[in-house]
Structures are given as structure tokens and as C-alpha cells.
Amino acid sequence: MPRTLTLALRAVVTLLVFSFASDVQAQTSPDRVAISGRTVSADGTKTTYEASFFTPYNPLSLQDMLQRIPGASISDSVASSERRGLRGNEDAILINGQQITGKDSGGASALQRISAVQVARIEILRGSSSEVQSTTQRIINVILREDAGDTLTITAALPNYTNDGSARPIVGLTYAVNEPNRNYSIALNTNPIYRPWRRNKITSDLSGQDILSSVESEQHNRYTIQTTGRYEQTFDTGSRLQLNGLGSWQINDRERREVFRDPRQPVAINQVSDNLEISKRDDFTVELSADYSFPFGKSDTVTLLALVNWAKENRDRDVFDLEPVDEPVTVRQFRKDVKTETIARGTYDRTFSPTLGGQIGVEGTINTQDTDFDLSTLVDGTLVPLAIFNSDGKVTEYRSEAFSTLRWKPLSTVETEFGLAAEASRITQNSADVNSARSLFFVKPTFNVYWDVTPRNKLFFSVARDVGQLNFANFVATITQTDRELEAGNPDIKPVKSWDYEVGLEHQLAGGAGVITGRAFYRQLQDARGRLSFNGLVSQIGNIGDGEEYGAEVEISIDFTRLGWWDGVLTADYLRRKTSVVDPFDNVSRRFGFTPLWETSFIYRHEIKTIIDGHVSVNFSQFGARFINDIDKEDRLKEGGSLTLSVEHRLTENVRVNFSTNNFLNRKIIRERKILAFAPDGSRVLTGTRRDRSQWGRIYNVFVRATF
Numbered sequence: 001m002p003r004t005l006t007l008a009l010r011a012v013v014t015l016l017v018f019s020f021a022s023d024v025q026a027q028t029s030p031d032r033v034a035i036s037g038r039t040v041s042a043d044g045t046k047t048t049y050e051a052s053f054f055t056p057y058n059p060l061s062l063q064d065m066l067q068r069i070p071g072a073s074i075s076d077s078v079a080s081s082e083r084r085g086l087r088g089n090e091d092a093i094l095i096n097g098q099q100i101t102g103k104d105s106g107g108a109s110a111l112q113r114i115s116a117v118q119v120a121r122i123e124i125l126r127g128s129s130s131e132v133q134s135t136t137q138r139i140i141n142v143i144l145r146e147d148a149g150d151t152l153t154i155t156a157a158l159p160n161y162t163n164d165g166s167a168r169p170i171v172g173l174t175y176a177v178n179e180p181n182r183n184y185s186i187a188l189n190t191n192p193i194y195r196p197w198r199r200n201k202i203t204s205d206l207s208g209q210d211i212l213s214s215v216e217s218e219q220h221n222r223y224t225i226q227t228t229g230r231y232e233q234t235f236d237t238g239s240r241l242q243l244n245g246l247g248s249w250q251i252n253d254r255e256r257r258e259v260f261r262d263p264r265q266p267v268a269i270n271q272v273s274d275n276l277e278i279s280k281r282d283d284f285t286v287e288l289s290a291d292y293s294f295p296f297g298k299s300d301t302v303t304l305l306a307l308v309n310w311a312k313e314n315r316d317r318d319v320f321d322l323e324p325v326d327e328p329v330t331v332r333q334f335r336k337d338v339k340t341e342t343i344a345r346g347t348y349d350r351t352f353s354p355t356l357g358g359q360i361g362v363e364g365t366i367n368t369q370d371t372d373f374d375l376s377t378l379v380d381g382t383l384v385p386l387a388i389f390n391s392d393g394k395v396t397e398y399r400s401e402a403f404s405t406l407r408w409k410p411l412s413t414v415e416t417e418f419g420l421a422a423e424a425s426r427i428t429q430n431s432a433d434v435n436s437a438r439s440l441f442f443v444k445p446t447f448n449v450y451w452d453v454t455p456r457n458k459l460f461f462s463v464a465r466d467v468g469q470l471n472f473a474n475f476v477a478t479i480t481q482t483d484r485e486l487e488a489g490n491p492d493i494k495p496v497k498s499w500d501y502e503v504g505l506e507h508q509l510a511g512g513a514g515v516i517t518g519r520a521f522y523r524q525l526q527d528a529r530g531r532l533s534f535n536g537l538v539s540q541i542g543n544i545g546d547g548e549e550y551g552a553e554v555e556i557s558i559d560f561t562r563l564g565w566w567d568g569v570l571t572a573d574y575l576r577r578k579t580s581v582v583d584p585f586d587n588v589s590r591r592f593g594f595t596p597l598w599e600t601s602f603i604y605r606h607e608i609k610t611i612i613d614g615h616v617s618v619n620f621s622q623f624g625a626r627f628i629n630d631i632d633k634e635d636r637l638k639e640g641g642s643l644t645l646s647v648e649h650r651l652t653e654n655v656r657v658n659f660s661t662n663n664f665l666n667r668k669i670i671r672e673r674k675i676l677a678f679a680p681d682g683s684r685v686l687t688g689t690r691r692d693r694s695q696w697g698r699i700y701n702v703f704v705r706a707t708f
Helices: 003-028 051-057 062-066 105-112
Strands: 038-040 045-052 093-095 119-125 139-145 149-157 170-179 181-206 210-234 240-259 272-294 301-324 327-353 356-379 382-385 393-411 416-432 435-456 457-467 484-487 498-509 514-533 539-559 569-583 598-608 612-622 624-628 633-639 641-649 655-662 666-680 684-695 700-707
Touching: 045 051, 051 062, 062 105, 062 119, 327 633, 514 569, 514 624
Parallel strands: 093 139, 484 539
Antiparallel strands: 038 045, 045 119, 119 139, 149 170, 149 700, 170 181, 181 210, 181 684, 210 240, 240 272, 272 301, 301 327, 327 356, 356 382, 356 393, 393 416, 416 435, 435 457, 457 498, 498 514, 514 539, 539 569, 569 598, 598 612, 612 641, 624 633, 633 666, 641 655, 655 700, 666 684
């Protein structure tokens, strides 16, 4: 058994022993702090926090309330990927017991638009749910008040960037109405982001002598305007209608200048070239979704869902050679992508008895991407279009899925969930260079077990067959943003398949003082994704064979108030994994690209009733080195930790002022590159190295939040 997996299983067993020991102690000593507004079900599967629980903390938003609940965080791994369709959405956030139907406007974004006065209670659910497919996460169910009336939430901020002292205002408005049997909201947000980067690059030969250096400076302006809306209606018959909408427009401009020098030459004559690149990108996204559920009989429910998502991206890029010849434009790139996704789903739920229930359903999806990619380069003073294979065309996927789930409680402390899905799809690609069609078929069984070892200890086990989402951008040629290198498209790329195994234990500390969760996981992958050689000169994204991933994660969340210490909540998380796949260029085992060996996060919020009448918070996250393997290089990318500090003052009952700093550690990003070339025998040999160092400075913010 691999050592990492052995250690992971030992950690889970240790946590299990600790849980039993703490249970024995809890039975002989009462909870130290009585909790008002918090109740736990007899079997420990549901913890309810009434609005009165949060009264001492005067929250303005739902996010403020969640920060006071140990273990209410939603994990977001660096290596996480988009899921297929709506059924694959494991968003563990429910509003009034129902998932938010959406791809770009799901539950996580809805949380940011709900004010505290709208919330009647928050339920933390542990176990299976017909609303969330095959998840071992904790489920957050937010129950809204029916008598909250209308509320207006205003957010305004003025972040200041230390690199050049500039500022970009942020504005957010949310208007919400909560009435009996009906609630709706509309929000408008602007979010400008400005990041002035600076990178130093040094290229060395095999002897270690520096042969080329460059200084790259970049001004990155991104401005987003987004409007969202949600409407929910409950009818006298018990049926419910939910409508969601999103519209987003983003301007993404980038100006980059890079000066190359030969360090072997005297300073007066060592400048090799001076390049200027100007990129402009516009993104438009519109999403509309609806779901309608209606009960009939005593234990039957039918739910119908539909979603339409349309996105368009225009990208222009010009490269200027300022030195030594001062050419006007040497490279010009234009790319337009139009993407659509249309989904329809129907489900039928039936409860046969208190211990047996099930669901059957079907889902149909049509995905398209239409790409137009043109590239021109300067030849004898004239821009000449380059002929690029597979640069234009339309990709279409028709996918249908039938699925069923059976939930059974053979014992009062054991809950099981059996699932089976069959998916069929057909993918076509049509262009001047590629005309292809292929069909895919997958069977996806799942099995989950939840065992309430004690009311405060839950053991969970999961086995699932997963099929990853295809990114149609990989089907056609493109130019990478970081290295500005051409990548060939791959019309034959397949989705990644895997068998996923997970076992874990969740222990709730006595008196609601916190939650400790440990889990071990193992994934056996087929058709893992990576870079392949296209013609020996450029690469393309493709399937590189089978691989595996295994590891463990531990999360500790503690409310020190319930321990009788001080008024603060801490959540710390550490994940460690090991991955392996055979590299297609060297035929040796290596780690997955862009998947770090470890990830960690630390969030602490401390209430201060005197002096500032508010709270201070610390948010730190970091992950290990990531690797990129390509045809002519191997990169190791290492980023420093990200630290955000904030202090919030309650100005009035309805107004908060927040002072914060992002990137407080002024983190560095180091890229170490091995430059490779193919030897006559087909092996790759090292020809040189390059080291890049990037930094973008601190950001200071002044936020004002108000709810009326």
C-alpha cells in the first residue's frame, strides 16, 4: 500500500479513536456553555442555527452568519474542475431546501446577495439529500424569512494598489423582497481589478552562465459589471417555481512590455530587443434558468428544470517591436469564441417509507463552441496572415443521461445511497481543416454510506464512477497567454474517467464547540489529460494514459466562545495528495500537471466588543509547487502564501466600515524552467534553464457595507 495512503488511513483511524474518547468524556461532563438558538437533531444529522443565535454579533449578511458557524465552509481545491451538466453540480448550498439552478449563478454567488435580516435559520445537514447528488460534503440549507419585507444592501469600496498608488472604486447594490410564499432579489455589482505586475527573467546555459535576461512589466485592467436576479414562488398546492438570471460584461485589457538584454555584453550595448504587447478582451455572458417542482399524492414530487447559457469572448492582441527597429506591429491576433449551453432535466422523487426513497430522471444537454482565430505576422513591412491548422470551426455536443438513485436506511444509524446513471453523447466538429464525429457512452454507478457511530460522530464512505467535463477550447488551436506560444487543437480529446473512493469521519465537539473532519481518498484515472506532441514542434492538450491520485485532508473548525475561552472562530484545513502518470515525452512516471502536492488554509475571526465594536479577521492560504510538462520545457511554479488582514467597525446598527489589506505578504511567484530539446535518439536533453520572479504588490481596501 502506498505510504501516503497508509498515513491517510492511520489519520482517519486516529481521529475515530479520539472521537470515541471525547464522547466518553462528554458523557461524564456537561457542556461548558449553554447555547441559545442552536439545536441538534437526536441523530446528529441536522444542526439548526436560529437567527437569535447570531444576535450578539450583529451580522449584516448571510456570509457574516456563516463565519460564526464552525464547519460551515465550502471547500474549493486548487485542482477542482467543472462538472458536466446540472446533475453533476455538487454545489452543497440550498435556499429553502432547494438548489439554485445555474452554472455561473449558483448557490455560492447567491450567498453574497442575502442580507442577515432575510434569514430565519441556517441548517447544517450531514448525510444524503435528493437535492445534492452523491456528495460527502456538509450541506448548508438557508431558510429565508417570509416577513422580512424589502431590504436594500449597499457595498462600496476603494482599493488602493501600492505598486503605483492607483485606486479603482467598487460598488454593489442588492434589493430583496421577502413575503409570504414569495421572495425575489435583484443585484448589480461592479468589480474593477487592476494588477501591475513585474517579472524578472534570467536564462542560463548548461555551465550556469547567464546568456539572456529580461524585465517584464505589465498593467492588467479588468472591469466587470454583473447583474443577477432570483424569483421564488410557493403556491397553495405545495408546488414551487424558481427563476434565476445573470448578465455579465467584462473588459479585460492588458499592456505588457519586455526588455531583453545580453548580460555578457557591456551595459551600454547589451539591449537585445524591446517588445510591447497590447491585448484587449471583451466577455459577455447571459444565463437564464428555471425549475418547477410540484407534489402529487402523499409522497411523490416531479421537478422540471431548464437552463440556457450564452457567452461570447472577443480578443485582440498586437505585438510591437520597439527596439532596435521600431516596427509598428509585428504580430496581430484576433480570436472570437461563442459558447452556448442548453440543458433540460426532469426528475421524479418518491418516498416509499420513512426508511426508503428514490429518484429517477433524465437530462439532455446541447453544448456548442464556435471559434474564429486569425494570426498575422510582419513580412517585409506587411502583415501577412498565417495559415494555422484547425484554427476555426464549430464544435457541438449532444448529450443525454438517464439516472436513478435509491436511498435506504437499513438501521436507524446507517443510511445508504445507490445510484446508477447512463450517459450517451455525440460530438461533431466542422471546419475547413477538420470534419469529424464520434459517439461516447458511459455508465456511472455510485454508492454512499453514512454511519452515525454516535450522535456526534459520522463515518462516511463513497465509491463513484466519474466522467470529467470536456473543454471545447482544447479542440482548436490557440496561443497560450503566459508564454505566447502556439498550441495545436485536438479534435480527438476524450473526457477523463475515474473511479473515486473516499472514506472519512466527522466529529462534532461537545456543546457546538467545533467540528473535526478527516478523509482519505483514492482516484484511479483513465485518459488523464496532459500535453502531447502535435508535429514534433508544437504541442496540444490530449489524453496521456492512466494515472492515480491519493491522499488525505483534515479540517478543524473551532468556536472558542463555546469552550469558554474567547470570542473567536478558527477554521484550518490541510490537504495532501500524491499523483502519478506516465509522461508522453520521456516515458517516465511524474506528477499531474498543475496539481499541487499540498494545500492549506487558515481563517480566523475574532470579535472585539470594546474599542472597535466589530471584529478582526485573518485569512491565509497557500499551496505547493505545480508543474507544467511540455514538448520543449518543464516548469516548476511556486507561489508564496496569500494573506488578507481586515478590521471591521460597526459604525451604526446598519452600517459597517471595513479596513483590509490583500496580499499583505507581497507574495512572490517563482517559475523555474528546464529548457529541453530532442536528441537524435528521440530522448530529451537539457540545453539550459530559466528563472522567472514575479510580484504584484499589496492592495489596501476601505469597504463600507450597509443594509436598510
